[in-house]
Amino acid sequence: MSNHDLNLPDMEPLFFVEPQPNANNKEVIEADRLSAKLQRKLAFILAFSMILTLVVGLGGGYYLAEYRNSAKFPDLTWVESLQKNRSSIVGNVDYLTQEGLTTPLSISQVSALTADSVVEIQTERTMTDWRMGQYTSTGAGSGVIIDQKGYILTNQHVIDGASTIVVGLRNGDSYPAVLIGSDHKTDIALLKIEADNLTTAVFGDSSTLVVGEIAIAIGNPLGQLGGTVTDGIISALDRELSFDGKTMNLLQTNAAINPGNSGGGLFNIYGELIGIVVAKSSGTDVEGLGFAIPINDVKTILTDLMTYGYVEGRIDLKMTLQDVTGVYSYFYGYSQGVYIASVQEGSNAAKTGFKVGDYITAIDGTTVSSVSEINALLDQYKVGDSVKIKILRNNRSYTGNLVLEGYKG
Numbered sequence: 001m002s003n004h005d006l007n008l009p010d011m012e013p014l015f016f017v018e019p020q021p022n023a024n025n026k027e028v029i030e031a032d033r034l035s036a037k038l039q040r041k042l043a044f045i046l047a048f049s050m051i052l053t054l055v056v057g058l059g060g061g062y063y064l065a066e067y068r069n070s071a072k073f074p075d076l077t078w079v080e081s082l083q084k085n086r087s088s089i090v091g092n093v094d095y096l097t098q099e100g101l102t103t104p105l106s107i108s109q110v111s112a113l114t115a116d117s118v119v120e121i122q123t124e125r126t127m128t129d130w131r132m133g134q135y136t137s138t139g140a141g142s143g144v145i146i147d148q149k150g151y152i153l154t155n156q157h158v159i160d161g162a163s164t165i166v167v168g169l170r171n172g173d174s175y176p177a178v179l180i181g182s183d184h185k186t187d188i189a190l191l192k193i194e195a196d197n198l199t200t201a202v203f204g205d206s207s208t209l210v211v212g213e214i215a216i217a218i219g220n221p222l223g224q225l226g227g228t229v230t231d232g233i234i235s236a237l238d239r240e241l242s243f244d245g246k247t248m249n250l251l252q253t254n255a256a257i258n259p260g261n262s263g264g265g266l267f268n269i270y271g272e273l274i275g276i277v278v279a280k281s282s283g284t285d286v287e288g289l290g291f292a293i294p295i296n297d298v299k300t301i302l303t304d305l306m307t308y309g310y311v312e313g314r315i316d317l318k319m320t321l322q323d324v325t326g327v328y329s330y331f332y333g334y335s336q337g338v339y340i341a342s343v344q345e346g347s348n349a350a351k352t353g354f355k356v357g358d359y360i361t362a363i364d365g366t367t368v369s370s371v372s373e374i375n376a377l378l379d380q381y382k383v384g385d386s387v388k389i390k391i392l393r394n395n396r397s398y399t400g401n402l403v404l405e406g407y408k409g
Helices: 036-069 077-084 107-117 295-307 326-332 348-352 371-378
Strands: 016-021 118-129 133-145 151-154 164-168 174-176 178-183 188-192 214-219 228-243 246-253 265-267 272-281 290-294 319-323 338-343 359-363 386-393 396-403
Touching: 107 118, 107 214, 107 228, 107 265, 133 272, 178 295, 188 295, 214 246, 214 272, 228 290, 246 272, 246 371, 272 295, 290 295, 319 371, 348 396, 359 371
Parallel strands: none
Antiparallel strands: 016 133, 118 133, 118 164, 133 151, 151 188, 164 174, 178 188, 214 228, 214 265, 228 246, 246 290, 265 272, 272 290, 319 338, 338 359, 359 386, 386 396
16 A cells, blocks of 8 residues: 555545436336345345435435526537537637746635636436336536636536536526546546636646645535635645545545535636545545545546547446445345446457456456456556456356457547
């Protein structure tokens, strides 16, 4: 473990999700097909998951309902046309920088200078669940305008799987947004809206930051309090954390961070954007632990997101992997390896013989027990390399040589 590794409580997604059942769905689950043991496990899991849904989900669902009722939810024709002809909007992102700043601003001055560049983001996802059938899930997060042509940065997890994305400006106007590109590894997504007279953030240089300097976070906490400003300091640099199946090197701050802040801006005392807020510790006994993606890490991928919609050279196993922990381990009664939940048809993984239900236990001889460990190991390889992947299937070990493929969006 390096001196930057932490054993923190679970990291908390900074956006709300509220499932809304589809009243027209007539799907019926035949419970008699389940074994008595499985039914007992499901009863426990359902009770637990319903409590969690109530705890983390009320804000976003309430706010988007109010958003619709206030007639702010816009027509989506513009988005649909762009999704069919993405090449019509691809160009350069002209983010702003400034040099020679020597006079610090007050926090109120930074707020006045930057608040209009931070936006609220509301999403809808159509999901399917065996309990509820098909239903709509709503979410709330934040974003930062970085170009007067309407380009906006946010977190990939804020918009992941969204069928509808709506951006709300500080003046109350709202616009449908189209996804230009996203990158799971850095948790960054680039959106675009069609709007005029936008206030853009000015990019800073996160490599010049020092521990102890002022940090100001602006975002949409609780999915309802857009434009909220909190302040603190840079508590640590290059903090290595693992969550959501990936390992990231982040800025740490004690500025107050809450659900809904995800994708919002972290600014320095000169009003420059130095990071994109991504996570907070969700431990009940932990306060003042917020994290942001350094803006220099974002700069390096903007061109690829604009040009391809993804970052070239990213390795994609073409398999959906899940950690075997907590409720999942209890449900399946298995606690070794990383579970393969899906395998893309026609991929190298499928051709090699990996199947749903297998458990990955080692990569090139290195034992793995989590998705983040696998991702960290794969960072040492490039597209086209061959790796030996050891799996467990029906309590027997197998090893396959997988030629690594690239991510294509």
